[in-house]
Amino acid sequence: MPDHDFKSPRLFVEADLAEGAAVEATPAQANYLLNVMRLGEADTVLLFNGRDGEWRAVLKRPAKKRLAFRPATRTREQPEPSDLQYFFAPLKHARLDYMVQKAVEMGAGLLQPVLTQHTQVTRINDDRLRANAIEAAEQCGILGLPDCREAIRLDALLDSFPAGRRLVFCDEREDAASPIELLHREARGPLALLIGPEGGFSAKERELLRSRDFVVPISLGPRILRADTAAVAALAVIQAAVGDWLPHDRWQHKD
């Protein structure tokens, strides 16, 4: 049951957060808070850094051109990091931004681009990936930033896949079966999700995936979904069936 403060600006900072610390705002944060939000000294914001929970902090103006935050009270504890891993064939710019933001919103704890045969994008801007993850966390009250990994080829991913984790992939040609029942039966324990490129996986890649015993192919219904839609849809079904949408004592993919 979310019980967040929806009103205060929520900002990611790199610095450690503790009572009374002095945290310098970046120029972009200062501009946003002072000129867009029209806040000033003694107003408060929420801060998080992915490690120390969420803090209410008071704005300070140590000099005319500077803005600092002074954390005052911790408003939320740092939650356990999400163990749900998200592998995706990168899309073109705007759709990739969107897909990364959505994956963070939906609770992915690790983001890793995967290069497949039909992947049209091979150069990934890692800073942009991270900036999108931070933006989604700021907007959606998420305190744990996902681990952003560098791109990997599909065959290398499968060859180095850790024992004990299941890899769910959405196979457009999977026979109609209930994805919920499949997840309940075959995807208890640590999970990863793989979303293919707009053109789908090649026949050879599908064969390769299906030959591995840790791979769980699921169907996302009778319609063709775009890759970014499939990402949100698959994450929703995973979280609802075996993930953190379940009552807390029934989470399955936590270690």
Add this chain to the structure above:
Amino acid sequence: MPDHDFKSPRLFVEADLAEGAAVEATPAQANYLLNVMRLGEADTVLLFNGRDGEWRAVLKRPAKKRLAFRPATRTREQPEPSDLQYFFAPLKHARLDYMVQKAVEMGAGLLQPVLTQHTQVTRINDDRLRANAIEAAEQCGILGLPDCREAIRLDALLDSFPAGRRLVFCDEREDAASPIELLHREARGPLALLIGPEGGFSAKERELLRSRDFVVPISLGPRILRADTAAVAALAVIQAAVGDWLPHDRWQHKD
């Protein structure tokens, strides 16, 4: 199990489709096919009109500046229209476009904007709504266009809600319970989904919704979701739990 032709351009037309009919292309379609796709006489495309299934049609050039389609063979039968109704507080431009496209991809059969207390957008461009629905159908191989209705106020929607249909709404303050179990238990039969505005429903609206016995409040997990994310996530869980992602003989929300 989707088994579509992914390669051919797929276009919506208003005209009836039958073998040998002559269907005039719009100027936009002609420009796209001739100048962007570089197709010409005797090349083929796929056509649908929301009524007559999907047809493979041959391009004809009756004059230098004109393009026509001649339907040759029906490639898919017209499916039953979806009975899943989708009510949504309109968002600002780009996010509304996106949300409408996603709802169509996810199988909504009716789209209706709903005006709530925190809705920031009150003028809805009905043509744009329909154009987005058509674009999503063209791209995702969907043959049934949703019924696009005019905006309605939330209280009027509830007062005129048809008997026998359940209205699922995503309540951020709903206690953590499995949405799948709730849907299995309380949302068999004809369904509608209501997605609120970015600011959420007001306390009064939530009370009003929860006072109606046809309303089923579900939780979408511990994170705050943006409205467009919540739309895809809720539709995915509904389709997977009680909708058309189930094997065909187990669909629940068909009449």
